Each structure stands twice: as C-alpha cells, then as structure tokens.
Amino acid sequence: MRATAILGPQRHAPCVRDALRSLPGHDPQRPVALVSAGWEEREREHDELQQHVACKVLNLEVFHRVEDVYRRDAELHRAVRERNERMRRLQSFYRTRLAHALSAARELLAADAETDLVEPERHEAVLAVRTIDLHHLDRLRGEHHAFWSKWRPEQRDAIAHHRRELRAILARCSALCVAGGHVGVLLNRLRLLALLDLVPELPVVAWSAGAMALSNRVVLFHDSPPQGPSDPEVFEAGLGVLGGVVPLPHAQYRLRLDDRARASLIARRFAPDLCLPLFGGEHLAWREGRWSARNPVQRLDLDGSLTEVAA
Amino acid sequence: MSLSIQDLLATAAVAPGSVDAFLARHPFPLVEGRTVTFVFRGHADSVELVHWIFGLESSLPFQRVHGTELWHLSMDLPERSRVEYKLGVRRGMHHALIRDPLNERVARDPYGANSVVHGSGYQVPDWTNDDPFARRGEIVDRRIHSDAFGEERAVQVYLPARFRTTRRYPLLVVHDGPDYVQFAALRTILDNLIHRLEVPPLIAALTASPNRMTEYADDERHARFLADELVPDLERAYPLDPGADARGLMGASFGAVASLAAAWRRPGRFGRLLLQSGSFAFTDIGPHGRGPLFDPVVRFVNAFRAAPGRPAGKLFVTCGMYESLIYYNRSLIPLLTSTGMEVRFVEAPDGHNWENWRDRLREGLSWLFPGPAWAVYE
Numbered sequence: 001m002r003a004t005a006i007l008g009p010q011r012h013a014p015c016v017r018d019a020l021r022s023l024p025g026h027d028p029q030r031p032v033a034l035v036s037a038g039w040e041e042r043e044r045e046h047d048e049l050q051q052h053v054a055c056k057v058l059n060l061e062v063f064h065r066v067e068d069v070y071r072r073d074a075e076l077h078r079a080v081r082e083r084n085e086r087m088r089r090l091q092s093f094y095r096t097r098l099a100h101a102l103s104a105a106r107e108l109l110a111a112d113a114e115t116d117l118v119e120p121e122r123h124e125a126v127l128a129v130r131t132i133d134l135h136h137l138d139r140l141r142g143e144h145h146a147f148w149s150k151w152r153p154e155q156r157d158a159i160a161h162h163r164r165e166l167r168a169i170l171a172r173c174s175a176l177c178v179a180g181g182h183v184g185v186l187l188n189r190l191r192l193l194a195l196l197d198l199v200p201e202l203p204v205v206a207w208s209a210g211a212m213a214l215s216n217r218v219v220l221f222h223d224s225p226p227q228g229p230s231d232p233e234v235f236e237a238g239l240g241v242l243g244g245v246v247p248l249p250h251a252q253y254r255l256r257l258d259d260r261a262r263a264s265l266i267a268r269r270f271a272p273d274l275c276l277p278l279f280g281g282e283h284l285a286w287r288e289g290r291w292s293a294r295n296p297v298q299r300l301d302l303d304g305s306l307t308e309v310a311a
Numbered sequence: 312m313s314l315s316i317q318d319l320l321a322t323a324a325v326a327p328g329s330v331d332a333f334l335a336r337h338p339f340p341l342v343e344g345r346t347v348t349f350v351f352r353g354h355a356d357s358v359e360l361v362h363w364i365f366g367l368e369s370s371l372p373f374q375r376v377h378g379t380e381l382w383h384l385s386m387d388l389p390e391r392s393r394v395e396y397k398l399g400v401r402r403g404m405h406h407a408l409i410r411d412p413l414n415e416r417v418a419r420d421p422y423g424a425n426s427v428v429h430g431s432g433y434q435v436p437d438w439t440n441d442d443p444f445a446r447r448g449e450i451v452d453r454r455i456h457s458d459a460f461g462e463e464r465a466v467q468v469y470l471p472a473r474f475r476t477t478r479r480y481p482l483l484v485v486h487d488g489p490d491y492v493q494f495a496a497l498r499t500i501l502d503n504l505i506h507r508l509e510v511p512p513l514i515a516a517l518t519a520s521p522n523r524m525t526e527y528a529d530d531e532r533h534a535r536f537l538a539d540e541l542v543p544d545l546e547r548a549y550p551l552d553p554g555a556d557a558r559g560l561m562g563a564s565f566g567a568v569a570s571l572a573a574a575w576r577r578p579g580r581f582g583r584l585l586l587q588s589g590s591f592a593f594t595d596i597g598p599h600g601r602g603p604l605f606d607p608v609v610r611f612v613n614a615f616r617a618a619p620g621r622p623a624g625k626l627f628v629t630c631g632m633y634e635s636l637i638y639y640n641r642s643l644i645p646l647l648t649s650t651g652m653e654v655r656f657v658e659a660p661d662g663h664n665w666e667n668w669r670d671r672l673r674e675g676l677s678w679l680f681p682g683p684a685w686a687v688y689e
Contacts, residue, residue: 009689012444038687041478180689209688220685226509226677228685235686249688 002200004214004241004286005294006278007207009180009249013280014052015295016177016205021054022285022294023175023203030174031056033202037063037189038181038209049179057177058169065162066189072158076151080192083147087140094136095233101129102231102265109261126268133234133269137217141237144191154194163193170199180208180249183220187213187236196239204241211247211278216240219270221248223256232266242286246270248300251277257306264304274309275300284309315341316348316383320376330381339413340428347388347428349373350381350413351398358382359399361408363662365635370399392430392660393667394633418666420494430660438503438673439496445506446472450498450517455544459535460526465519466541468549469498471505471512479552481513481680482545484537484581486527486562486569488517494665500672508684509677514549516541524604527562527569529611534576542580555582556624559679563587563668565608572611574622582624583679587668588631591639612639619646625653627675629668631661 005019020026034057036043043063050057070077105125111118153159170176176199178186186209190196196204204214212218221232248255248266257263257277267275274291276284276299283294297309319333334352341348351358351373358373373382388394395418397408410417411426418427448471457464467488471480491497497515504510518541520526526533537560545551552558560570560581567589574581592605593612599605626647630640637658647654655678661667 011689038689041475042473045473180687182683182687184686212688222685225684226504226673227681 001288002241003203005203005205006211006214006242006245006247006276006284006286007205008278008280008282009208010049010052010280015281015283016049016207017053019205019283019285019294020175020177022283023205024287025174026203027174028055031058031172033057033170033173033176034059034179035062035176035186035190035195035210036179036181037066038179038183038186038213039063040182040185046179049177053177055174058173060166060169060195062189062193062195063185065166066192069158069162069192073156076153076156076158079147079151080188083143084188087143090136090139090143091233091235094132094139095231097132098129098136098231098233101125101132105129105265105269106261109265126265129265129269133217136234137237140234144237153192159193163198166193166195167198170202173202175203175205178204178206178210178214180210183209183212183218184236186210187218187238190239196241208247208249208278211242211249212238214239214241215245215247216243216273217246219246219248221251221266222254223259223262224254232269244273245284245291246273246275247278248275249278251300252279257300260304262304263300264302267300267302267304271302276309277306314343314346314348314385316350316385324378327379330376330379333381334413340411342388342428342431344431345387345389346385347430348383348385349396349398349411349428350383351400351411352381352413353400354380355382355400355402357399357401358384359401360384360386360396361399362394362396363664364394364633365637366633388428388430389660390430390432392633393433393662393670394428394430395425395662395664395666396428397425418494418664420665421490425664427666436670436673438507439500439669441499442503442506445502448472448474448498448502448505450492453544453548455541457536457540459532459540464536464541467492467517468545469501469515469517470549471514472502473512476550478512479550479557481511481557481559482542482551483513483515483559483561483583483585483676483680484541485515485517486560486566487519487523488515489519490665491563491668492517495669495672497669497672500669500676504673504676504682508682508687509673510680510682513680514545514551516545523565523569525607527565527572528604528607529568529572529576530607531576533569534573537573538577538580555579557582557680559583559585561585561587561675563665564590564663567591568608568611571615571622575611575615575620578620578622581622584623584626585675585679586626586628587671587675588629588634588636588663589640589643590636591643592636593639593642612643616643616646619650621650621652623652625655625679627655627657627678629657629659629671629675631663631667632658633660633662636663 108122215238218236220235282297293309298306359370373384416427417424562570567586599609644656
C-alpha cells in the first residue's frame with residue numbers, strides 16, 4: 001500500500017521537507033517529482049519549494065503536458081469539454097436539491113425543542129443531505145466511467161507519449177509531491193494522464209488542493225465568498241488514494257469555525273469521514289491503512305468543535 | 312433608552328468637573344443605538360453640524376449647555392451608516408469650518424479631509440487594510456499620445472503580483488484612478504482581492520483628466536481616447552484578454568457618467584461597468600437646476616434613456632442613500648435592466664465620498680470579474 005502524507009498549506013508554514021524525510025525508504029540523493037498543475041500557467045515556478053526541500057525537484061509539468069495533449073488530439077479535447085459541460089450541469093442540478101435539504105437541516109439543528117422530539121428529525125435531515133451528496137458522487141463517477149470506457153485516453157497516442165516520459169521520470173524519484181492550486185484543473189489532469197497508476201508504490205506527499213484531489217470526494221467550501229454559493233458542495237470524485245478524510249485546507253479563512261452549528265453540520269454531513277481543517281504546519285501520515293498525526297493536527301468534531309487528532 | 316447627554320443635562324447645574332468627566336468617559340461622536348450625539352467644547356457664539364446628507368438641512372445647530380462651553384447635537388443615525396461632516400464654529404464675525412476636535416477619525420479626499428462618524432454596526436471592511444500575506448502588485452507610469460485630445464496623457468498601470476507575459480489579463484480602466492488609489496485604497500484592495508482569489512489577477516489602467524467636468528460629461532474625445540487610443544496602446548504593451556467580458560470601465564460621480572457614456576458610444580467594447588454614485592441627472596420636463604456643467608450630462612442621460620441600446624453585458628451600480636443622486640440612480644435601474652444587461656444595484660447608508668466608493672469595491676469587482684476562490688486552495 002502506498003505511503004501517503006497530507007499537509008496544511010505550505011506557503012507560510014512549510015513542512016514538506018520533514019514529510020519527505022519521514023517517508024519509508026526516503027533517499028535524499030534521489031529527486032522528488034512534483035505535480036503543480038493546480039498552479040496552471042505558473043506551473044513551472046517551483047523555486048520556493050526547491051529552496052525548501054533538501055533534494056532535487058523534478059517538475060512533471062502535468063499542466064503543460066495536457067495542454068500539449070489537447071493540441072495534438074482535438075477529438076479528445078472536444079470530448080473532455082463535452083464531459084465537463086455535462087458535469088457542470090449535473091453540479092447545477094445537485095445545488096438545487098442541496099440548497100433545500102441544507103436549509104431544512106439548518107433549521108432543525110437550530111430548532112428550540114425537546115431533544116427526544118427533534119433529534120430524530122435532525123438525524124434524518126442530515127441523512128437526506130448525505131443521500132444527495134452520495135447520489136451526486138455516484139453520478140460524477142458514472143460520467144467518468146462512461147468517458148473512460150468510450151475514449152480510452154491511456155490508449156491514445158498523445159497521452160501514451162506523455163505517460164511513457166512520465167514513467168521514466170518517476171522511476172528516478174523517491175517520492176511524488178502534489179501541490180495545491182485549482183483543484184478542478186489539478187484533478188482533471190492527474191486523472192487524464194492516470195499519473196498515479198504509473199507508480200502504484202511511490203510515496204506521495206500532498207497539500208491543500210493536492211490533498212483534496214487524492215481523497216475520495218472533493219468538497220468545495222467557503223462560508224463567506226463575495227458572490228455565489230456558500231454551501232459546501234461535493235465537487236468531484238477524488239482519486240481515492242486517501243480514505244476516510246475530507247481535507248478542508250485554509251479552513252480558518254474559509255469557514256466560520258466559531259459558528260458551531262454551521263461547523264457541526266459539515267462534520268455530521270460528511271461523517272464517518274474525518275473533516276480535517278488542515279492548518280498550516282499540520283502533517284498527517286497514512287500508512288498501512290491507518291492515519292497518524294506527525295505533529296498536532298485538528299479535526300472537526302460532530303459538535304462543531306475542533307479536537308486534536310491523536311498522534 | 313436614556314442618552315448619556317440627557318443624563319448629563321438632568322443634573323440641576325452642570326459643573327465644569329462633570330463636563331470634564333463626561334468628555335473623558337465617552338468617545339465622540341457618541342453613538343448610542345440609532346442616535347448619535349456630537350459634542351463641541353470651546354468658546355463660540357454658535358456651533359453647527361455641516362454635512363452632506365440629502366434630505367436634511369445641510370447645517371444643524373448645536374445646543375449650548377447652560378453655564379458651560381459645552382455644545383451638543385443629537386440626531387438619528389441608522390445602523391451601518393457612515394457620515395462625513397465638519398463643524399461650523401462662529402465667534403463674533405469669524406466663522407470657521409473645522410474638523411471635529413474630539414474625533415480622530417477622518418476621511419480624506421482631493422479637497423482635504425472630513426470628520427467621520429460610524430453608525431452602530433458599521434465596520435471598516437478588513438479587505439481595505441494592508442494584508443501582510445497578500446502579494447503586492449506594482450504601479451508603473453505610462454504616457455500615451457492622444458490624437459483625440461491633441462496632447463500626451465499620463466496613465467498609471469497597475470500590474471498584479473506575479474504578473475506574467477504568458478497569460479492574458481482582464482483590463483479595468485479606472486476613471487480618476489490615482490484618486491481611487493489615494494482615497495479609496497484601490498491598490499491595496501486589488502492586492503487583497505487578488506490574493507484572496509475573489510477577483511482574478513487583472514490589469515488596471517488608472518486614468519486622470521485635467522478637465523474631468525468637461526471630458527467626463529459624454530465627450531466624444533474621451534470615448535475615442537479610451538477605446539481607440541488607450542486600449543490599443545495597452546494591448547500592444549500587455550497581454551490582455553481580448554474579449555469584451557474581460558474589459559471594464561469604472562468611475563464615480565462624473566467618472567461613472569464617463570464610463571457609461573464611453574460604453575454607450577462604443578457598444579460591445581467594454582463588457583463590464585462599475586458605476587458609483589453616477590451623476591446621471593436627467594429631465595422629464597423643465598430645467599435640471601444643477602448648473603451649466605450638467606448640461607451635457609443631462610443631454611446624454613436623456614438620450615440614453617430614449618435609446619439605451621445594450622452598451623455592456625454586466626453593470627454594477629452603487630449609490631449612497633444620503634446623496635441627492637440616489638433619485639437618478641434608482642430611476643436608471645429599471646431602464647438598464649430592461650435592455651437585457653445583467654445589473655446589480657447596491658444602495659449604501661453613506662454619502663457622495665471616496666470611502667463609500669471604497670466599501671463597495673469588493674462586491675462590485677468580484678461580481679464583474681469573479682475570481683477562482685471557490686475552487687483554488689493553495
């Protein structure tokens with residue numbers, strides 16, 4: 001099983017060097033591979049990361065490779081756009097259902113009534129939200145499955161070419177780092193190149209959007225955006241490398257963590273998965289099917305409070 | 312609720328010591344619920360509050376506390392309001408317009424500074440303050456020869472942090488741009504909103520006019536300068552997104568008129584308009600009564616109302632409730648909406664001033680140019 005670590009945002013509290021050192025079989029003489037496709041056109045600007053880690057960083061240039069794929073394979077590019085449009089419409093349908101279910105759940109969670117009377121209703125209301133989330137996740141997976149079955153991206157020349165190059169680079173590396181950025185762009189490109197399948201055993205260190213992309217389901221969230229929706233929503237099926245967690249990076253800026261009722265609904269909705277706010281400097285390792293905190297890591301509890309994950 | 316000033320006045324004879332204690336005990340102006348009490352202490356024959364709240368007498372007299380040099384005025388101040396004011400103090404033949412000596416809070420503008428009172432619940436938005444974590448953009452000077460005006464014009468160009476020639480940027484042309492930077496924290500706000508991913512990295516052209524009351528009042532030369540000279544020059548110099556959706560005009564007061572008029576004269580060129588406290592005076596019948604400088608504005612707005620066309624795709628319109636211009640702006644909204652343009656209108660309990668315009672920028676810019684905050688986690 002692949003050794004994996006997820007970290008809080010790295011810009012102001014970098015800990016990726018320590019995370020790499022703690023990986024099994026880490027060899028500082030070998031380079032580490034980097035996926036920074038979430039940075040989009042700034043993908044190649046990894047100087048800060050290079051200065052922080054002690055070994056050589058090989059940027060896999062996943063964003064630019066997929067741009068090249070789209071240039072060389074217009075048919076596939078068109079198919080990707082059509083799939084994305086279908087998924088965008090699915091997201092819109094999902095939001096419509098979600099808004100009503102969340103409104104009911106919030107109202108009941110705030111209701112002033114006897115516990116024995118209202119608690120079963122609260123439970124059912126949260127279950128209704130979960131049902132919508134899970135249905136949406138199934139629909140998203142269905143779209144990916146249909147796309148993959150029809151187009152067989154790994155067999156198309158443009159992608160096969162880049163996969164060969166990537167396999168050769170990754171064979172020299174002791175670990176793979178997946179940085180944050182735009183989680184949709186990052187996830188789509190990792191998925192299109194089936195990058196993680198190239199090296200099933202290679203340890204991975206991921207942070208921010210990188211951690212989100214590696215989880216089972218990608219949850220977008222922002223309690224106080226200047227415009228648009230503010231309800232956390234399942235945005236995508238993740239790559240499934242990390243089980244049992246919902247990474248919520250930058251939660252201190254994006255979530256009203258002092259609003260216990262609001263935070264509680266997030267934790268209850270995504271239970272039994274652990275909701276991890278992923279503050280700067282946090283480091284959680286996944287090995288042998290278990291999570292362990294390498295330094296103090298907070299989780300969002302069902303009552304909306306923050307609790308330290310046991311080391 | 313009993314006001315603190317009433318408690319003071321309730322004492323049979325107000326002694327100097329109790330005035331000292333009263334002044335030491337409270338911040339001023341004293342905001343208690345929906346009531347604000349202004350206080351002045353000093354030798355005077357009369358004291359008045361001079362403000363710019365449309366609908367109220369423009370100067371309101373203070374009352375003197377008998378036997379003291381303490382003057383006071385209490386008035387209604389709705390929640391989340393922001394009001395700029397001065398004190399008019401008369402001593403014999405001498406009349407002075409001064410800032411409130413008991414209030415350190417001031418707002419600056421090209422004419423100087425005013426005292427400011429914040430109503431209950433108003434807070435200076437945090438995104439208007441320097442954020443040490445936000446990367447800083449830079450402002451560079453540029454000079455452009457204008458055939459339209461027959462002279463060279465200076466423009467400042469805001470380039471976002473991590474500006475790269477390899478990507479394409481939206482362009483926002485800001486009328487009175489240097490004033491927006493100086494009095495409405497525009498540079499800090501752009502840095503912050505871009506850092507927060509609430510707007511995308513964008514390039515802003517900060518323009519200024521040596522004769523704005525003429526050039527901003529629907530002057531064809533100005534539209535030509537913007538559309539046919541400034542934008543092409545910037546397109547040659549910077550990697551701009553070519554779509555009209557990625558081109559915005561913005562301005563306040565006459566700057567809002569200039570924005571709408573230029574977009575109207577060049578439909579399809581500027582897809583996004585941010586219009587703040589626009590001086591959109593019009594007439595249904597008779598004279599407009601706002602002086603000759605408004606003549607071309609009124610001609611434009613009347614013509615626009617008759618045939619608005621569809622000059623842009625999205626408009627964000629704001630106006631202070633305490634401005635006389637609120638009437639014109641409210642009247643314009645149904646017309647703008649009827650053209651099929653997306654329109655958002657925000658009224659604020661504030662006046663015709665730079666901090667009002669500052670406080671609306673997050674909502675306006677992020678609506679016209681939405682950033683990727685929802686999906687980006689760095």
